[in-house]
Amino acid sequence: MATQSHFQTGEVPHGFVINESGGLIHYKHAIVLAVPNPNQGNGTVWGNGYLSFGSDWADVRLRVALHNGTTWSAVKNWDIIAGDARLAEKLPAGTQKVSIGRVKKSAGDMVDNAPVGWLLEYL
Numbered sequence: 001m002a003t004q005s006h007f008q009t010g011e012v013p014h015g016f017v018i019n020e021s022g023g024l025i026h027y028k029h030a031i032v033l034a035v036p037n038p039n040q041g042n043g044t045v046w047g048n049g050y051l052s053f054g055s056d057w058a059d060v061r062l063r064v065a066l067h068n069g070t071t072w073s074a075v076k077n078w079d080i081i082a083g084d085a086r087l088a089e090k091l092p093a094g095t096q097k098v099s100i101g102r103v104k105k106s107a108g109d110m111v112d113n114a115p116v117g118w119l120l121e122y123l
């Protein structure tokens with residue numbers, strides 16, 4: 001049986017969600033992805049899920065939070081480097097939602113509109 005892959009891509013909205021101290025600026029600049037439950041094993045509709053980001057013109061920090069159906073179980077910052085390859089991580093089993101928003105790296109960080117793309121893949 002041939003393996004199928006599925007993907008969706010989009011852009012992280014402009015505007016900072018989190019300040020340099022970790023406080024909320026405004027959630028209107030965030031995006032939430034409702035995702036199929038990844039990593040369910042062989043023979044299921046959805047295989048391993050991967051989330052990737054890439055940027056250009058500037059390095060960007062993103063806050064990425066994962067929801068497992070009960071709680072926001074993993075919240076961390078991802079540094080997306082414009083000159084590097086895309087940054088990808090495997091989603092944990094049970095992930096149902098992903099929240100993404102830009103983070104100010106310092107008080108002087110004014111780059112809230114550099115292009116950042118996201119890619120959600122299931123293999």
